[in-house]
Amino acid sequence: MQPAHPPAIIRLYRVTRRYGVQKALDAVSLEIPANAFVFVTGPSGAGKTTLLKLLYLGLKANEGQVIVDGMNLARMDRHRIPILRRRLGIIFQDYKLIATRSVYENVALVLEAAGTPHRAIAAGVNSVLRTVGMEKRRDALPPSLSGGEQQRVAVARALVGEPRILLADEPTGSLDSVSAGVVMDLITRFHQRGGTVLVATHDQHLIRSVPARVIHLEGGKLVEILPCSDPGPLDR
Amino acid sequence: MHLHLRKALQDMRNNRFLNAITVATIALAVIIVGAFSLFVINAGDLLNTWRQGLRLMVYLEDGLPPDRRPRIEDTLRRMPEIERLQFISKEAAMALLRSQMSRHAALLDGLTQNPLPEAYEVEVRHGVERQMESLAERIEQIAGVEEVAYGKQWIKRFGGLVELLGIIGYALTGLFSGAAVFFVANTIRLILYGRREELEIMRLVGASERFIRTPFYIQALLQGFMGGLVGIGTLYLVYRFTAGDMAATLGGFGFSFRFLPWTAVAGAVLSAMVVGWLGCFASLKQFIASS
Numbered sequence: 001m002q003p004a005h006p007p008a009i010i011r012l013y014r015v016t017r018r019y020g021v022q023k024a025l026d027a028v029s030l031e032i033p034a035n036a037f038v039f040v041t042g043p044s045g046a047g048k049t050t051l052l053k054l055l056y057l058g059l060k061a062n063e064g065q066v067i068v069d070g071m072n073l074a075r076m077d078r079h080r081i082p083i084l085r086r087r088l089g090i091i092f093q094d095y096k097l098i099a100t101r102s103v104y105e106n107v108a109l110v111l112e113a114a115g116t117p118h119r120a121i122a123a124g125v126n127s128v129l130r131t132v133g134m135e136k137r138r139d140a141l142p143p144s145l146s147g148g149e150q151q152r153v154a155v156a157r158a159l160v161g162e163p164r165i166l167l168a169d170e171p172t173g174s175l176d177s178v179s180a181g182v183v184m185d186l187i188t189r190f191h192q193r194g195g196t197v198l199v200a201t202h203d204q205h206l207i208r209s210v211p212a213r214v215i216h217l218e219g220g221k222l223v224e225i226l227p228c229s230d231p232g233p234l235d236r
Numbered sequence: 237m238h239l240h241l242r243k244a245l246q247d248m249r250n251n252r253f254l255n256a257i258t259v260a261t262i263a264l265a266v267i268i269v270g271a272f273s274l275f276v277i278n279a280g281d282l283l284n285t286w287r288q289g290l291r292l293m294v295y296l297e298d299g300l301p302p303d304r305r306p307r308i309e310d311t312l313r314r315m316p317e318i319e320r321l322q323f324i325s326k327e328a329a330m331a332l333l334r335s336q337m338s339r340h341a342a343l344l345d346g347l348t349q350n351p352l353p354e355a356y357e358v359e360v361r362h363g364v365e366r367q368m369e370s371l372a373e374r375i376e377q378i379a380g381v382e383e384v385a386y387g388k389q390w391i392k393r394f395g396g397l398v399e400l401l402g403i404i405g406y407a408l409t410g411l412f413s414g415a416a417v418f419f420v421a422n423t424i425r426l427i428l429y430g431r432r433e434e435l436e437i438m439r440l441v442g443a444s445e446r447f448i449r450t451p452f453y454i455q456a457l458l459q460g461f462m463g464g465l466v467g468i469g470t471l472y473l474v475y476r477f478t479a480g481d482m483a484a485t486l487g488g489f490g491f492s493f494r495f496l497p498w499t500a501v502a503g504a505v506l507s508a509m510v511v512g513w514l515g516c517f518a519s520l521k522q523f524i525a526s527s
């Protein structure tokens with residue numbers, strides 16, 4: 001190890017995850033240093049979402065080791081899962097906003113669950129809603145919002161707890177280019193403040209828009225890691 | 237805590253109908269069990285009143301020479317169970333009968349001779365009411381005593397009935413508590429089922445199981461509390477409107493009705509809360525196991 005090399009905040013060693021007999025991830029090993037900006041790409045079904053799920057223990061690996069921010073997930077106790085998840089900000093492919101709770105409540109939930117004092121919650125939520133430009137819709141219910149607005153609320157929720165790592169699954173998937181620009185801008189700023197970012201996407205356009213390393217999956221296998229985003233030999 | 241309470245109240249408001257049904261079920265259980273306790277407590281009181289006022293009538297043999305009375309009296313006085321005794325002559329007995337028959341006293345005028353026996357009215361000491369039978373037997377052994385009378389059959393039967401009702405009361409308490417637990421469990425299960433997606437999202441953003449469950453427990457405890465209050469309140473109203481009539485019926489025994497003591501009221505409300513807690517516990521356990 002070179003001493004100049006920043007320590008890995010995420011480390012996978014020969015990780016395999018199966019659904020039945022099919023391997024969604026096949027002996028994947030990789031290291032992501034703290035404060036890295038990483039794209040996980042590959043065709044549909046390549047295992048991008050599966051990889052992210054392993055990182056927040058939405059799934060457990062069948063084989064291999066997953067270490068996130070110093071925590072060995074294979075050996076993690078069930079009741080410690082919330083501790084892991086509070087260090088992560090997650091933007092889900094399908095947003096996962098609570099339909100019966102207002103925008104404000106959806107975002108506040110993260111801080112409430114973390115035991116943040118009442119006053120600080122209001123301040124934190126209002127500030128992050130302002131950042132994503134959703135402060136005027138704070139009392140709206142998610143189903144009444146457009147896709148882009150819901151996505152921004154999802155970003156706000158992922159950022160409000162000031163996580164160490166941001167996991168984003170197709171964060172611009174259903175957005176027009178303007179909304180996508182807004183969301184990527186928020187993510188980039190999180191990265192600039194020192195956060196580690198993992199974005200799963202098959203949008204090559206998006207990948208080219210930010211200088212970042214790219215992890216390419218195909219059929220559950222790690223095909224290559226590019227140090228910096230550059231069209232290179234990637235298809236499409 | 238304040239946050240959990242707010243969530244619990246919000247939940248109860250959102251599920252007003254289910255919530256009302258649960259509270260009503262718990263209240264009903266409290267009413268039925270409470271009514272039984274009320275009955276058993278008052279019947280027990282009544283029984284004690286009767287036992288305490290219990291007197292033995294020691295009838296003497298007809299035509300017993302008056303000079304044999306002091307010996308009998310002496311024997312009676314030496315019995316530790318006896319508090320006081322009073323001689324009732326034939327004439328006194330007749331006078332008493334006349335006064336008791338009041339308007340029908342004229343019937344007694346037709347008698348040519350007084351058929352009533354001489355007797356001692358014996359008052360027993362407090363606390364020996366339950367040993368009346370053996371006491372009566374010993375008194376009957378005394379020479380010159382014809383018969384000893386007291387309302388033993390009556391009291392025995394009534395005591396047995398009160399005991400039986402007490403047992404039925406326990407069984408009903410168990411049955412209705414079980415039913416109430418079941419109802420609370422079902423309410424919470426329905427709410428959980430309707431919100432499983434929300435609960436899953438809460439877990440994904442870092443909420444602990446305790447954070448997720450606490451509002452449900454608060455809700456169940458509140459339901460129990462409200463059910464307990466409504467149940468006891470209803471019982472009290474019913475008691476207020478009917479106790480007067482019943483007391484009038486039984487008034488002749490110098491007996492007054494009373495409501496459940498406050499310890500029992502507090503116990504009922506607490507039990508209702510325990511019922512709520514248990515229901516919540518059961519449904520959460522099952523829900524977590526199935527998710």
Ligand SMILES: Nc1ncnc2c1ncn2[C@@H]1O[C@H](COP(=O)(O)OP(=O)(O)OP(=O)(O)O)[C@@H](O)[C@H]1O
Nearest residue numbers: 019023024042043044045046047048049050051202
């Ligand atoms: N719950 C599941 N049960 C069975 N198979 C699954 C499940 N989830 C994913 N898979 C399979 O695992 C493989 C990887 O899925 P994954 O969702 O990780 O792909 P992805 O790269 O995120 O795809 P996309 O770009 O479409 O989101 C796919 O072949 C998928 O069919």
Ligand SMILES: [Mg+2]
Nearest residue numbers: 048049093169
């Ligand atoms: Mg996916």
